[in-house]
Amino acid sequence: MALQTVAARIRGFICLNAHPGGCARNIQTQVDVARAYAAGVPGAGLGHALVVGASTGYGLSSLATTVFGYGARAVGVCLERPPHGDRTASAGWYNLAALGRLARDTGHDVAFVNGDAYTDAIKAQTIELLKKRGAKLDSVVYSLASPKRTDPKTGVTHASVLKPIGAPFVSKSISLGNDEVQTVEIAPATDADIEETRKVMGGEDWALWMNALAEADLLAKGCRTVAYSYIGPELTYPIYRSGTIGKAKEHLEQTARALTVDLARTGGAAYVSVNKALVTQASSAIPVVPLYISLLYKIMKAEGTHEGTAEQIGRLFRDHLAPGRTPTLDAGGRIRVDDLEMRPEVQRRIVELWDQVTTENLFELTDYAGFKQEFRSLFGFEIPGIDYSVPLEVAIPLE
Numbered sequence: 001m002a003l004q005t006v007a008a009r010i011r012g013f014i015c016l017n018a019h020p021g022g023c024a025r026n027i028q029t030q031v032d033v034a035r036a037y038a039a040g041v042p043g044a045g046l047g048h049a050l051v052v053g054a055s056t057g058y059g060l061s062s063l064a065t066t067v068f069g070y071g072a073r074a075v076g077v078c079l080e081r082p083p084h085g086d087r088t089a090s091a092g093w094y095n096l097a098a099l100g101r102l103a104r105d106t107g108h109d110v111a112f113v114n115g116d117a118y119t120d121a122i123k124a125q126t127i128e129l130l131k132k133r134g135a136k137l138d139s140v141v142y143s144l145a146s147p148k149r150t151d152p153k154t155g156v157t158h159a160s161v162l163k164p165i166g167a168p169f170v171s172k173s174i175s176l177g178n179d180e181v182q183t184v185e186i187a188p189a190t191d192a193d194i195e196e197t198r199k200v201m202g203g204e205d206w207a208l209w210m211n212a213l214a215e216a217d218l219l220a221k222g223c224r225t226v227a228y229s230y231i232g233p234e235l236t237y238p239i240y241r242s243g244t245i246g247k248a249k250e251h252l253e254q255t256a257r258a259l260t261v262d263l264a265r266t267g268g269a270a271y272v273s274v275n276k277a278l279v280t281q282a283s284s285a286i287p288v289v290p291l292y293i294s295l296l297y298k299i300m301k302a303e304g305t306h307e308g309t310a311e312q313i314g315r316l317f318r319d320h321l322a323p324g325r326t327p328t329l330d331a332g333g334r335i336r337v338d339d340l341e342m343r344p345e346v347q348r349r350i351v352e353l354w355d356q357v358t359t360e361n362l363f364e365l366t367d368y369a370g371f372k373q374e375f376r377s378l379f380g381f382e383i384p385g386i387d388y389s390v391p392l393e394v395a396i397p398l399e
């Protein structure tokens, strides 16, 4: 037991440590939002839920929503770094530790598996745990975001890349290291890059999870599973929707259709939900996207339509996936909660401002300050009401 003060250690789009008190405060906010969105939704609660990628971003909000909004008994799978000596744990570790404490204090039931979700071993460990808990899953959320994946069949490790396809992409982008607006040129992907990215961020592992759960007879009648995607505006098409990651997301959509064929036999279905662009550990690493998000936040906050992951997932379950709800789908068969982001007025304003942004007016024309603040808050820093000069325990178990 060693108390210590924790100050943020940030390098570009990476934060090397996390503040357990700030992370716990974030969890309380997430839980409040989850409860508010679920309040008054008619029908029974969820029985059992599994969230793969449950410790940060959209997966964390999915865990908070299913457990605290709809009373699910849930298991969350993540890959997080425990505390070690005087090194803090990763933010996701503290998030789930706080969520677990809050669940115990309020009579909810949640358990965690920390390890590489792409491996057969972690799937088997999760299945054992679900069996012990007597779970038949009503809801499976698949929310992994990772730069690499080792295929359990071949042992080959694949690395995803964020590249355009066909031609180089030249665009404005913020250099997160020095807050400068720069022009970046990103070389086009090779065929091998496209395939590597599909192997990591496509639907292959989602299907492996669903097949393993079905074989273990862990899916309840009517089980619904969802994975998350992004489409975004034409401005970011070259690096996102028409790029390597977009190809992987197309594969995710094909996987949803294939999984639905099996799940439909017992009244279930697989969905892809297209969510809003938000600051998460994964999205901060995509070139060009931090500038787009900074403009998007400026406009959506000004018009009062800004949402975080908690509100997005609160809306996803309230309007589409809560028990008894029938999801509304677009022409491509996807759920859309990116509707407010994609409104023509919002996108028109972004295009106008995009051309005007320079290093000098970055903080004035965009909400880059909000982007930075939100990035730090992902790790428990710059949270209002937290006194960062007070030493605190960092050796917190995940239970």
Ligand code: NAD
Binding pocket: 052, 053, 054, 055, 056, 057, 058, 059, 060, 077, 078, 079, 080, 092, 115, 116, 117, 118, 143, 144, 145, 146, 228, 229, 230, 274, 275, 276, 277, 278, 279, 280, 281, 282, 283
């Ligand atoms: P994130 O980085 O915040 O979360 C990733 C989660 O995956 C974490 O819980 C992490 O522990 C877990 N994880 C990563 N590798 C793992 C592994 N090998 N084993 C077990 N767990 C592992 O990411 P996010 O932005 O919330 O992204 C989640 C999904 O949402 C992705 O499919 C992403 O494309 C999609 N999405 C994101 C945005 C956005 O703007 N952030 C928008 C729309 C859709």
